Amino acid sequence: MVQPETSIDIYVLVFGGALALSLLVAGIVGFLLFYQKRLSDQALKLKEMELNYQQDVVYRTLDAVEDERKRVARDLHDEVGAALSAMRLLVGQLAHKNQNKTEADDLTTRFKVVIDNTIDSVRRISNDLLPQGLEELGLTYALEGLCESAMDIADVNVELTVDHEITLPTRTNLIVYRLVQELLNNAxxxxDASDIRLQLHQRDxxxxxxxxxxxxxxxxxQAYQQRSLGLKNIETRAQMLNGTVSFETQPGQGLRVTAVIPLTTSL
Known part of the structure; x- marks a missing residue:
């Protein structure tokens, strides 16, 4: 007995619909798997970028620490070492018995001058290692001393503006101090600047x-492409506090730097 044509059409329709639905489901599953793989690949690339970024920050931090160690070692060798050698020479001259009182007094005076200069050098190097008054009197006091030192050694006016007494964790204080120190040293x-302005604001x-x-x-x-040491140190110190730093400069137009440091974490 031959089935009616209507029944055959229904079977074809049902079969075709099931096949189409199966293909649709397979397509959706395939798309989801492809999309998930793409997301996984992007997440992996992002993690790799973050890891490379963190490694870059760590390496630059180590470079900055090593640069400071080299500077301190150079200061100790060039200033304190040379002063001690001069004192040794003067002591040897004082040992001669055939010197008259005038010569002995002159050597004694020179000896005292060398000792005073050595004491000043040791104090300066010690202050570079641990800024005077930073822990006891706060960041503002330490920055004022840093600005005064800059004006003492160069023909430059440094204007420091702080909204109010800033209270920060010890480690944050030190890194901010070093950041300002790097800016002033570079200047x-x-x-060849004659006027420098520094402003420090604590917002929420x-x-x-x-x-x-x-x-x-x-x-x-050009300077960034050449990995300028000064720019690198400034950027690294901001990144050590999860902060950002931007530079605005052109030849003959001075330099403007903006650093923003989040204070939501205790550092």
Whole structure:
């Protein structure tokens, strides 16, 4: 007995619908698997980028620490070592018995001068290692002393503005101090600036550091491409506090630096 044509059409329709639904489901599953794999690949790439970024920050931090150690070692060798050698020479001259009183007094005076200079050098190096008054009197006091030192050794005016007494964790205080120190050192060595302005503002959950000078400026893209040590140290110190730093400069137009440091974590 031949089935009616309507029944055959229904079977074909049902079979075709089931096949189409199966293909649709397979397509959706395939798309989801492909999309999930793509997300996994992107997440893996992101983790690799984060790891590389963290490694870069760590390496640059180690470089900054090593640079400071080299600077301290150089200061000890060039200043304290040379002063001790001079004192040894003067002591040897004082040992001669055939010197008259005038010569002995002159050597004694020179000896005292060398000792005083050595004491000043040791104090300066000690202050570089552990800024005077930073822990006892706070960041503002330490920065004021840093600015005064810069004006003492160079023909430059440094204006420091702080909204109010800033209270930060000890480690954050030290890193911010080092960041400002790096900015001032770069200005004195390379910028040929006559006026420097520093502003420090503590807003709710962040610290803002604004720096500006009227120095000769530089080509930022070129300096960054050459991995300028000063820029690298400034950037690294901000990143050590999970902060960001931006530079605005052109040849002949001075330098402006903005550093923003979050204060939501205790560092």
């Amino acid at each position: 004195l060595k390379h910028a 959950n962040r610290l803002e550091l604004l720096y500006a000078d009227d120095g000769k400026g530089f080509d930022y893209a």
